[in-house]
Amino acid sequence: MADNAKWYVAHTYSGYENTVAASIEKAVENRGMHELIHEVNIPMETVTEITDNGPKTVERKVFPGYVLVKMVMTDETWHLVRNVRGVTGFVGSGNKAIPLTDEEIAALGVEKREIVVGYQVGDSVKITDGALESFLGTVEEIDLDRSKVRVVVSMFGRETPVELELDQVEPVNR
Incomplete structure (x- = not known):
């Protein structure tokens, strides 16, 4: 059953998320x-606000009025x-809740995926994706x-630093 669990978005009254x-x-x-x-x-972000007393770090909701729920969707x-006080409904069409896609979940950073990196600083790597592929x-x-x-990367005789996703490079087999 756990494999069927998906992230759904419940709409709430503003300020009732917690x-x-x-x-x-x-x-x-x-x-x-x-x-x-x-x-x-409840997705939160840490923000530094500049006040008269100087900078202050605060946590604030990324999406006020919404709560994310990872669940297996059944009638129960x-x-x-839906019947929790403060919930106005699910995000979707009509009474049908639509789950978030894997890309949306990754962009929100709700679920941490562990990436195993097979290289370290100083290693030679090959770029496997993007404009600099190969x-x-x-x-x-x-x-x-x-x-x-x-x-x-050495381009046109110059050393050029390039920032990539961890999965866009692979170690070069020696």
Whole structure:
């Protein structure tokens, strides 16, 4: 059943996101529906605001008025989430909730996917995707938090640093 779980977006009254998330989690706990509703998430971002007293770091909601729910969509789970106080409905057409795509989930950063990197700083790599496909270069920096790698490529007799996704390069077999 866990393989069928997808991320859905529940629309809430503005300012009720935390209450709705807590209510859904409590209802799941009370009804023992852990295998059907896996996770409730409110995407947050850390922002530095400049005030009269200087810079201040605050967390704010990326999508005010929305709560993400990873669940297996059944009549029972639909009614559980839909009938939580503060929920106005699911994002979709009519009464049909539409799940988020894998690309949308990755862009939101809701689920962390572990990427195994088979190279390290100083290794020779081949670019496998993008405008510089099949170019060879040397890894200068790996940024796992941003899923980026900086590779120095020799173009037109010059060393040029290029920033790529971690999966756009592969180690050169020696």
